[in-house]
Structures are given as structure tokens and as C-alpha cells.
Amino acid sequence: NQSLKLAVIPGDGIGTEVTAEALKVLEQVTASSVAGGAKFEPTRYDLGAERYLATGEVLPDSVLAEIRNHDVILLGAVGGKPNDPNLPPGILERGLLLRLRFELDHYVNLRPSRIFPGSVSPLAPHILEKGEVDFVVVREGTEGPYTGNGGALRVGTPAEVATEVSVNTAFGVERVVRDAFARAQRRPRQKLTLVHKTNVLVNAGSVWWRLFQEVAAEYPEVTTDYMHIDAAMIHMTTDPGRFDVIVTDNLFGDIITDLAAAVTGGIGLAASGNVNPDRTAPSMFEPVHGSAPDIAGQAKADPTAAILSVSLMLDHLGLTEAARTVEDAVIADLASREPGAALSTPEIGDRIAARVAG
Amino acid sequence: NQSLKLAVIPGDGIGTEVTAEALKVLEQVTASSVAGGAKFEPTRYDLGAERYLATGEVLPDSVLAEIRNHDVILLGAVGGKPNDPNLPPGILERGLLLRLRFELDHYVNLRPSRIFPGSVSPLAPHILEKGEVDFVVVREGTEGPYTGNGGALRVGTPAEVATEVSVNTAFGVERVVRDAFARAQRRPRQKLTLVHKTNVLVNAGSVWWRLFQEVAAEYPEVTTDYMHIDAAMIHMTTDPGRFDVIVTDNLFGDIITDLAAAVTGGIGLAASGNVNPDRTAPSMFEPVHGSAPDIAGQAKADPTAAILSVSLMLDHLGLTEAARTVEDAVIADLASREPGAALSTPEIGDRIAARVAG
Ligand SMILES: CC(C)[C@H](C(=O)O)[C@@H](O)C(=O)O
Numbered sequence: 001n002q003s004l005k006l007a008v009i010p011g012d013g014i015g016t017e018v019t020a021e022a023l024k025v026l027e028q029v030t031a032s033s034v035a036g037g038a039k040f041e042p043t044r045y046d047l048g049a050e051r052y053l054a055t056g057e058v059l060p061d062s063v064l065a066e067i068r069n070h071d072v073i074l075l076g077a078v079g080g081k082p083n084d085p086n087l088p089p090g091i092l093e094r095g096l097l098l099r100l101r102f103e104l105d106h107y108v109n110l111r112p113s114r115i116f117p118g119s120v121s122p123l124a125p126h127i128l129e130k131g132e133v134d135f136v137v138v139r140e141g142t143e144g145p146y147t148g149n150g151g152a153l154r155v156g157t158p159a160e161v162a163t164e165v166s167v168n169t170a171f172g173v174e175r176v177v178r179d180a181f182a183r184a185q186r187r188p189r190q191k192l193t194l195v196h197k198t199n200v201l202v203n204a205g206s207v208w209w210r211l212f213q214e215v216a217a218e219y220p221e222v223t224t225d226y227m228h229i230d231a232a233m234i235h236m237t238t239d240p241g242r243f244d245v246i247v248t249d250n251l252f253g254d255i256i257t258d259l260a261a262a263v264t265g266g267i268g269l270a271a272s273g274n275v276n277p278d279r280t281a282p283s284m285f286e287p288v289h290g291s292a293p294d295i296a297g298q299a300k301a302d303p304t305a306a307i308l309s310v311s312l313m314l315d316h317l318g319l320t321e322a323a324r325t326v327e328d329a330v331i332a333d334l335a336s337r338e339p340g341a342a343l344s345t346p347e348i349g350d351r352i353a354a355r356v357a358g
Numbered sequence: 359n360q361s362l363k364l365a366v367i368p369g370d371g372i373g374t375e376v377t378a379e380a381l382k383v384l385e386q387v388t389a390s391s392v393a394g395g396a397k398f399e400p401t402r403y404d405l406g407a408e409r410y411l412a413t414g415e416v417l418p419d420s421v422l423a424e425i426r427n428h429d430v431i432l433l434g435a436v437g438g439k440p441n442d443p444n445l446p447p448g449i450l451e452r453g454l455l456l457r458l459r460f461e462l463d464h465y466v467n468l469r470p471s472r473i474f475p476g477s478v479s480p481l482a483p484h485i486l487e488k489g490e491v492d493f494v495v496v497r498e499g500t501e502g503p504y505t506g507n508g509g510a511l512r513v514g515t516p517a518e519v520a521t522e523v524s525v526n527t528a529f530g531v532e533r534v535v536r537d538a539f540a541r542a543q544r545r546p547r548q549k550l551t552l553v554h555k556t557n558v559l560v561n562a563g564s565v566w567w568r569l570f571q572e573v574a575a576e577y578p579e580v581t582t583d584y585m586h587i588d589a590a591m592i593h594m595t596t597d598p599g600r601f602d603v604i605v606t607d608n609l610f611g612d613i614i615t616d617l618a619a620a621v622t623g624g625i626g627l628a629a630s631g632n633v634n635p636d637r638t639a640p641s642m643f644e645p646v647h648g649s650a651p652d653i654a655g656q657a658k659a660d661p662t663a664a665i666l667s668v669s670l671m672l673d674h675l676g677l678t679e680a681a682r683t684v685e686d687a688v689i690a691d692l693a694s695r696e697p698g699a700a701l702s703t704p705e706i707g708d709r710i711a712a713r714v715a716g
């Protein structure tokens with residue numbers, strides 16, 4: 001009869017709408033026997049564009065300290081209107097989302113991709129026929145080009161120089177590569193692909209390459225493969241079924257997971273976990289999509305990615321049966337949706353919650 | 359009756375095979391009246407994996423000086439067998455290809471994409487029906503994450519730290535953005551999309567954003583648009599017809615142009631120009647594909663991308679009618695290919711050369 005402290009950050013726009021449905025499903029699944037009596041005590045944190053615009057606060061240290069004191073975090077989406085002059089780019093991304101990932105040491109950014117029933121992939125039948133698409137990207141989450149290292153000189157003048165420094169440590173690369181190998185070993189196909197750009201980014205590339213080879217020696221059952229990020233674009237669109245587990249750096253992972261979401265039928269279904277495998281701080285689960293200000297407040301957003309993020313969260317917490325129950329409910333719901341029927345956000349949440357209730 | 363000095367770098371693997379066909383077509387078009395009497399004097403430079411493995415030389419300074427003394431360069435492809443222990447990653451890429459781009463100030467890396475007749479796109483009909491796909495990526499070619507700045511400490515140890523520094527200057531960004539606006543203005547749709555990751559790479563992002571806005575003010579006819587690189591993955595696969603001209607940095611450009619080549623039906627048709635618009639040094643034209651050691655020497659490579667690179671080269675030299683003649687011949691040839699018929703490399707070259715001859 002575990003009691004788990006859950007920090008909920010609904011965020012902005014459709015973030016709040018999809019989070020409500022995710023919590024609805026979570027409540028339903030914990031009420032059922034599959035959760036083995038686990039209970040969640042949610043605490044809501046209002047963070048995001050709205051709070052920043054109203055108060056100037058992004059993520060006060062005291063709030064971060066409180067959030068840290070939870071077992072797990074569920075996030076909707078943060079972000080204001082595009083090009084809002086009061087909201088310079090990066091303020092929320094660097095100050096809130098990335099700060100959480102970095103401070104809570106979310107070094108495994110986990111992004112599964114598969115083609116769900118009823119999904120409309122932009123890929124042609126002759127591609128999809130090549131094989132089932134079901135892979136997971138293990139994106140490094142705490143270093144690479146995302147560190148915020150770098151700066152700018154003579155800003156705003158014709159002599160401006162701006163740098164971005166990608167920082168790659170053996171420590172940081174080895175731990176995420178290890179996690180990826182362990183995941184690949186547990187999957188039926190036992191295949192791991194490293195994606196990088198070792199032929200140009202030779203310094204970063206060589207540390208990734210070296211540690212990938214070193215850890216590979218400990219996992220003889222896992223078949224390994226290497227692909228440059230540009231070549232990965234081609235394989236992802238012409239034969240996505242070839243992938244099983246992909247491990248890559250923070251920026252390449254950002255790019256390839258959006259492509260993966262696109263080819264498997266849309267960002268509305270892409271869930272993610274920002275995982276701290278060492279459990280020194282709470283992990284955070286969130287849909288890959290953003291706050292979509294253009295459709296906010298209209299109950300048009302598909303909460304499925306947020307609900308699948310709940311499933312990833314349950315799995316991370318060891319509530320495997322509950323995780324599977326949510327995922328199965330989502331799959332059954334997707335399979336039963338009438339093509340072209342526009343369901344509202346709460347309708348989808350209700351349908352999935354009802355299936356979870358059994 | 360111009361006489362133009364052409365440096366030819368066939369390179370390795372299929373590079374030499376496709377270059378032979380490109381030169382065949384070039385010879386044919388210059389023999390015809392559309393070239394207005396222009397003649398090319400080719401000098402061949404043996405550079406690439408083979409030379410490096412035989413001599414240890416990548417690009418001797420004296421050879422670079424000779425190449426510089428040409429009007430234009432045609433390159434096939436360079437690269438040896440994958441994972442050849444005698445050919446560490448980056449040696450040829452950084453030492454030859456990127457060195458040429460940087461030394462000859464190829465700041466506009468031009469990569470047109472369209473769906474040619476008979477192309478088999480991996481995208482589904484419901485995507486392709488949205489609109490004709492015909493866009494060009496203007497990829498910055500002389501800075502960004504490709505500078506080779508950065509380094510590594512304690513290499514090979516558990517305490518290794520490796521950095522890659524993306525360098526972005528107002529000078530470098532403004533000139534490529536200007537070139538992109540000028541190109542967009544000359545095209546019927548007059549649309550330019552900036553692709554970056556301003557919400558995370560805030561230093562580099564802000565210099566790109568600022569100069570994009572500044573130059574935009576001088577081109578009121580051009581409609582502008584901004585997209586994060588991750589979002590661009592989604593748009594490129596779900597609605598590639600929306601793009602007209604894209605301007606982006608060196609690394610994002612590398613990634614997005616391979617995706618563009620994939621969605622428009624394959625890297626076998628993707629041509630590129632490494633252009634020095636100020637003409638302070640020769641520009642270089644090359645297919646986007648690599649040396650494909652796996653199919654080298656079998657006359658299986660499609661020389662179309664190399665032949666289309668000749669068309670880009672002719673256009674750059676002001677030989678507009680000759681450029682169009684080559685392009686039209688390629689299109690007519692593609693339209694006439696029997697689906698599934700495997701033509702050899704010289705067969706395709708012959709067919710296109712014959713059409714050029716009239
Ligand atoms: C919003 C942004 C900072 C974020 C990222 O780049 O990681 C997003 O694109 C994602 O993939 O979670």
C-alpha cells in the first residue's frame with residue numbers, strides 16, 4: 001500500500017487540458033486492483049508562461065526544492081504564444097524544462113515510438129509493409145549541446161560572435177550508453193543503434209564511439225549498429241522498422257524523436273520519460289508535444305500522449321501491471337476510434353478511463 | 359567563347375563512376391549551341407581515401423593552391439570502407455571536404471529538393487497530394503558546429519571531457535541569410551523559412567533570429583516563417599510542399615537536407631553546390647550521396663545526382679540555358695525509365711547525354 005508523492009506541473013495551454021485527463025486515468029487505474037494498492041498524492045505546481053508573465057518567476061529555488069521532495073513528476077507542457085515580446089525564447093525552456101532535467105539528473109530521456117492501431121502515418125504502404133515499427137530512443141538528457149555553455153560577444157553589432165558549447169563527458173556518455181544496452185538486452189530484438197556525427201564532431205564523436213564499443217563488449221547478445229544523424233534521417237523515413245533501441249546525444253535525440261513521432265503517426269501520441277535511473281531525484285514524465293497555444297482552451301487536444309506518459313511513469317515506479325493496463329486501454333481506444341471523428345479532450349480521457357476501470 | 363578551368367575530384371568508390379557520367383554529359387552540353395561556346399578544361403585531382411591510405415596525404419597545400427586556381431570544382435564523393443582502422447573518422451571529412459568548403463569560403467551550401475517524375479517517395483499519397491514539393495535549402499557552410507573548434511581532455515580515460523564549439527558570427531550569418539532572401543525573392547512563391555533551435559541554443563539562436571529579422575525588412579515581398587529544427591522534422595514529413603526556401607546553420611542543414619532527399623525520393627537524385635557567392639574562390643558542386651563502398655565498382659550507382667550537380671554548376675557560371683538543358687534531359691530521362699528496370703551507371707549517363715545532344 002505504497003503512497004506516492006506526485007508533483008503535477010500542468011503548465012500552459014493544452015498542457016493543463018491533457019494533464020487533467022492523464023490524472024483522471026491515473027485515478028481510475030489506482031482505484032483498481034492492478035495497482036496493488038498504490039496511491040498517488042498529487043501536489044499541483046503552477047509553473048510556465050502564465051506564471052512567468054504574471055510574476056517574473058520561472059522556477060524559484062524553493063519550488064524546485066519542494067518538487068525534488070516527490071517520488072515522481074507529471075508535466076503537461078509549458079510555453080506561451082509564439083513571438084510574445086514579453087517571453088524571450090529560452091526563458092521557459094532553459095529556465096524551467098531544462099533546469100528540471102539537469103537539476104534532477106534526468107540523464108535518460110526515454111522516447112518510445114510505435115505505430116498504434118488507427119494511426120495515420122505519413123509514410124507510404126510500401127515502407128510500412130517492410131516491418132513493424134516499434135523502437136525506443138534513449139536520448140541523453142543532461143549534457144551535449146544543451147548545457148547552456150557558450151556565450152556571445154558584441155551582441156547586436158555586426159561584430160557579434162555567439163558560441164554554443166557541446167559538453168560530452170565519459171561519465172555522462174557511459175551511463176546513458178549503459179542504460180541503453182540494458183534496455184536493448186531486455187527487448188526481443190536486442191539491437192542497439194548509436195546515432196551521432198562522428199565524422200565531423202570528432203571530439204564528442206570519439207568519446208561516444210569509444211564508450212559505445214566498451215560497453216558493447218559487456219553485452220555480447222546485443223547487436224550493435226552505428227549511423228550518422230544525417231543517414232538516420234533516411235533510414236527513419238525509408239525503413240523505420242529496422243530500429244529497436246537508439247542511443248544518441250541530447251540534440252540529435254531531440255531531432256530524431258520528433259521525426260520518429262511524425263513517421264509513427266503524430267506527436268499527439270508521443271510520450272516521454274525524463275528518467276533518473278539512479279533514483280537520486282524524481283523522474284519526470286511528459287508528452288513530447290508542446291502547449292499548442294493555437295488550439296488551447298478549445299478541448300481539441302488529444303490527451304493520449306499525456307496518458308501514455310502516465311503509463312511510462314507507472315512502469316518506472318515498478319507498477320508494471322498498472323502501466324500495461326493504461327497502455328492496453330489506450331490501444332483499445334485508438335483501435336475503436338472512428339476515422340475522422342473528432343473527439344474532445346475530455347471525451348478521450350473518459351473513454352480511456354472507462355476502459356481502465358474495465 | 360569562354361574557356362573555364364574545371365578541377366575534377368572524382369574521389370572514391372562510386373564517386374569516380376558517377377563523375378565519369380557527369381563529365382560525359384558536360385562534354386555533350388558544351389558541344390551544343392546552348393553553351394554559347396563555353397569550353398571546360400578539366401584537371402583531375404586524385405584525392406580521397408585511396409590516396410590517403412596509399413600516401414598519408416589528405417589535401418596537400420600545394421594541391422589546394424592549384425585547385426584554388428580554377429573557375430569551378432566538380433567532386434564525386436570521398437570516403438573509404440566503413441570502420442577501416444587505418445582511416446579514422448573525420449580524417450577525410452574534416453581534412454578534405456570541409457577543408458575545401460572552409461578554405462574556399464563556400465558559405466552557401468545549396469541543396470534543391472523536388473519530387474522528380476518517377477521518383478518513389480516514401481511518403482503516402484495523402485501527404486504528396488497536399489501540394490507540389492519543390493524547395494531549396496540554403497545551408498550555411500563555413501561556421502556553426504562544423505568549425506572544428508573544441509577539443510578533449512584526458513582522452514580515453516573515465517574522466518574524459520570532449521567539447522564541440524558552434525561558432526556563429528554576425529558576419530557569417532548575415533551573408534548567408536542575405537543570399538537566402540535574394541533567392542527567395544527570385545522564386546515564384548517568395549517564401550523563406552528560418553530553421554534553428556532558438557529556444558535552447560539561445561546565443562547562436564539570437565544572432566540568427568536578429569539578422570533574419572533585419573534582412574527581412576529589406577525584402578518586404580518575401581513571406582517569412584520560423585521553425586525549430588525538431589518541428590521542421592514533422593513539417594518535412596507531413597507537408598513538405600509548404601517549403602520554398604529554407605535557411606539554416608551548417609549542422610541543421612546537414613540533417614534536414616538528408617531528410618529532404620529521403621522524402622523526395624532518394625539521395626540518388628540530390629545534387630548540391632558549395633557556393634562562394636562573392637567569387638573570391640571557385641565554387642564546388644557535388645552529389646549529396648557518399649562513396650558507397652558497398653556497391654562500388656559494380657556500375658550500379660545512379661549518376662543522376664552528379665549530373666544534376668553539373669546543371670547547378672552551369673547555372674552558377676551563368677550558363678543558364680546549358681543548365682536547363684541538362685536538367686530537362688534528366689527529367690525526361692527519369693520520366694522515361696521503366697519502373698523496376700535496373701540501368702547501369704554508364705547506361706544512365708549515355709541516355710542523358712543523348713538527350714542533351716538533342
Ligand atoms: C521545449 C524544448 C526545450 C524541448 C527540447 O528541446 O528538449 C522539446 O523540444 C523536447 O523535445 O522535449
Ligand SMILES: CC(C)[C@H](C(=O)O)[C@@H](O)C(=O)O
Nearest residue numbers: 199200230451452455612646
Ligand atoms: C561527409 C560529411 C562531412 C558531409 C557533411 O556533414 O557536410 C555530408 O554529410 C554532406 O552533407 O555533405
